[in-house]
Amino acid sequence: MNPSAQPPDWDPRSADVQRGPIRAYDEVAQRCPVAFSDMLQWSVFRHADVMRVLLDPATFSNAVSRHVAVPNGMDPPLHTAYRQVIEPYFSAQRVDAFEPACHAIADVLAQALQGAGEVELMESFALPFAVRAQCAFMGWPQALHAPLVSWLHKSQAATLAQDRPALAALAQEFDGIVEGLLQTRRQAGAAAPHDLTTALMQETVNGAPLSAADITSILRNWTVGEIGTIAAAVGILAQWLAGHGDVQAQLRAHSALVPAAIEEILRLHGPLATNRRVTTCPVELGGRSIAAGDRLTIHWTSANRDGRVFDQPDTFQLDRDQSANLLYGAGIHVCPGAPLARMELRVALQALLAATTQWQAAPGGGAVPAVYPASGFSSLRLRVQ
Template identity: 50%
Template sequence: MTAPHRDDWNPRAASVQDNQIQAYDTMRRECPVAWSEYQQWTLFRYADVMRVLEDPESFSNAVSAHLSVPNGMDPPEHTRYRDVIEPYFAPEPMARFEPVCRDVARRLVQSIQKNQPLDVVNTLSRPFALQIQCAFMGWPESLHQPLADWVLKNHRATLAGDRAAMAEVAEEFDGYIRGLLDARRQPDGTASNDVTTQLMREQINGQPMDDEELVSLLRNWTVGELATISASVSILIHYLAQHPGQLDALKAAPDTLSSAIDEILRINAPLISNRRITTREVEIGGRTIPAGEKITLLWASANRDEDIFGDPDQYCPHDNAPKNLLYGAGIHVCPGAPLARLELNVFMEELLKQIDTVEPVASEQPELALFPAGGFNSLTLVFR
């Protein structure tokens, strides 16, 4: 690989991390295809990101040196796993899960202490993401606190860029998964027929998945869900605190909630980026990118591209829905989108039933999350 002579930008600079969305807006206008040692090539424009999504032969998902099921796979291998996974998010299982999801959401929002400052991240968004993922997978409540502690350790290791700590944290999570698999193999016949048990019975190419495949699948499924659902909840509540008229409109017309959620999360992305690797030399935006180079697709920028959406902060759910990349596009479009939409819709429905207003606290400025996370690290609001 022959690297360019200098970085076009520094993704980890304080000026970027202080407000990722604002920084990406600037880069999209000034240097839409940018090189950095940290991310290699970064694409900021909608058209360039779509080009990658629509050409999986030139832009491979097999970026990681480690097994990544199915995120880090290309067809035909990717297709085999997707065929197994997608039925778990079909309308029937989503309908079965809805009452469980609603119970989790209702219990959380009914615990809100009104008329006093509340950190939304620690009291609502992170607990909801954790509890709802465990409920969907059939994992015990005893795992809630260990996983909550693990999320914080993973966050700290990622922010520090400490590869040794990140590897240790990853191994800890894999240990939880292996324990869940082992418990379901005990001969006492007590294993419930939950999603995790069902996945253990699935076959790829006529063979059950081995533990390495199952751990990778469940790790990708869970880590992604915990991060994006938590970020989404805090982003949504923050937006309504900043736009009280929109909160009133949603309370008056709850049938518009689904499209509103997608649009708010287009404006402020819960998932910042994904990666690809080139399989051949390509030219994008006047830059020649050799084969074997890593590319970062910045959803948080592409979904705000003025050439596609006009004013990126303008709230236009109906106009923007067909172009929204919240759940990706192409063959790697998020298979769990129906579950994420169900969870967010149900949570926000229950929240809007419970509150009249949500207000910022002037003395408590939100702390934005840092790359690769979206949303907030802390967000203090008052519910009334």
């Protein structure tokens, strides 16, 4: 069946979905595990179906975009070659070396919340932390902090609206930002800063230097992916803990529990809503017949709340086995930046806990869900003590 003729099973843009996306995804997953919509085509919700997609890149291709997407939009063997270049940038040694700088960023932002009373956490901590940490990791100047925040907001709005002219203009805008950074380093020659961006300019794949388009795509992927998901994750962690003062107290008393708490809270509500795939051949999935060339959308949080895999999936269990948690994906496209993300989230949450005695939702609720394709919260008002 032509996808355009397929009757929709749900509407991701509906007001009901936008008001409570996690609840809405859970409901669709129960009645229609592989569901069709005009916006997303085939949505995959169950853990087993998601794993099938992740572990079969020959059938479910990542080459979903008309534009260069390195390496996320590639399949083997090209994907394999680029991953070999990228993975060392997130080595334990590099992440450990960056941790003190990350602590400094988080501590300054967290200490600024002391005595503030009511705060809007996304704009006062979560997003600034994500932007400053990412720029510091890549060696980018502080002058880019505000433009990157603005660019991210515009990109999310254009993606929701499916405004292709706006998305094209935003791609050009980001290309211009990166080209300015690269040109500065080219002109500096041997005096260029010894940072991640300069190092990336020296890389080769299959014996050939990375092209400017390759470098721009890699940096766009790292920037958009890292800033958006880290900011969303920090907001999700803070919002959940605002309603669980007992866990806050437990984490303040036992900081070694923070990493496990982060994994479990973000299993309940993930910072990345979806990823896309495209079928290379006809396939049956979840009882649905999907044609070659159809688009699939993986819903990460729904898979992570699947009761077939996670006992009492709606409950927080600090000692839960996280081996099936898809927070960072699985298979050949598992997130290469997971070590960096885990460190940044641990540092951010530890800084918030250390700078406060407690926080709770501000009067009136305080949490406004982010609009798809973003996850987490667009606004999060907290009372901080």
